[in-house]
Ligand code: URQ
């Protein structure tokens with residue numbers, strides 16, 4: 001394993017930024033301080049005029065996910081490699097058992113798929129059905145495998161959607177185990193009905209997607225999950241919060257002292273629902289994901305949620321399908337596989353739209369792209385901090401660097417980039433993963 005000497009940078013942690021050199025050895029950070037002596041045989045990285053930050057942690061990805069009759073374009077190698085190219089050094093992906101599938105079997109299957117990863121990874125485990133065996137196996141996953149969180153899809157009826165019985169039992173079991181329950185908050189029954197209603201009106205194109213999932217469909221589920229968590233006195237984490245109504249539900253609960261946490265996708269912070277009215281089917285379909293991109297105004301509210309501390313983490317929900325796969329929904333938008341990319345672009349988009357505009361300080365950037373996720377999912381300060389003893393997962397960030405994001409230069413195997421053409425200021429100059437310059 002390598003020894004790295006990262007010299008002359010400004011270290012940025014969630015709590016403070018300070019001038020310091022960093023030395024890593026055998027995959028760990030061994031020294032942080034001013035004017036350090038270069039260890040013999042160290043590889044020198046000149047970080048002068050740059051920031052040295054904890055590598056990004058993306059708490060929401062789906063590499064090689066089997067979904068809606070197909071499998072995502074990025075597998076665990078190409079997806080994590082794309083992340084590393086953008087300064088992301090850890091993903092938290094999802095084991096999603098089929099209903100009735102033993103959750104330990106599903107976990108082992110996904111662990112096998114992830115062996116090829118180019119960076120560190122972890123897993124949330126989805127609870128898509130309930131039985132005494134599921135209850136028991138949740139205990140095995142926490143106590144023997146170190147799983148810290150359980151996901152619940154409140155949408156995707158007739159597939160992976162779970163009902164209130166599963167929510168209530170799984171949330172209660174999570175509390176017993178000290179695990180964080182998380183939710184995809186959309187009312188799947190309403191989606192199912194609205195998809196039929198919109199289709200019967202003769203709307204078959206991607207423009208029908210947001211019409212079948214209005215903000216109140218998300219807010220109802222967010223409020224219901226928050227209420228169930230309140231009654232059971234368990235913390236709750238709402239993934240991909242996309243609209244004012246859901247963000248307000250979280251802020252209201254937090255104002256009453258409830259432990260509710262919210263995640264925002266980079267896409268929802270910078271894009272709006274005009275993408276679904278693009279005349280080209282492939283372009284509109286490429287943006288079909290759930291919850292959908294929302295009307296202008298929602299993004300600014302989400303930024304304020306991050307600034308106010310009512311929303312806590314950023315993610316991407318990286319779940320890439322190519323044009324041929326999206327074309328399954330050519331004549332029926334409900335058949336368009338849901339998902340977009342972003343694992344490579346998240347840090348640069350949030351730095352450019354967040355720090356360069358003054359919405360976030362560099363330390364707040366580190367909080368929402370790395371440290372808060374590490375804290376909420378119980379891997380801090382091993383991850384999410386530039387400090388002695390932490391993993392040598394780092395990004396050296398050049399605030400003066402610039403790049404135009406494009407499918408032409410991305411590492412993802414997807415054939416579309418939802419940030420296409422966006423020129424960002426502030427990009428990684430070096431990524432260190434597991435103690436190695438990558
Ligand atoms: O719902 C999710 O998070 C997965 C299935 C990815 N797809 C999506 O549209 N968000």
Ligand code: ZN
Nearest residue numbers: 184240290291
């Ligand atoms: Zn989701």
Ligand code: ZN
Nearest residue numbers: 060061062317
């Ligand atoms: Zn997802």
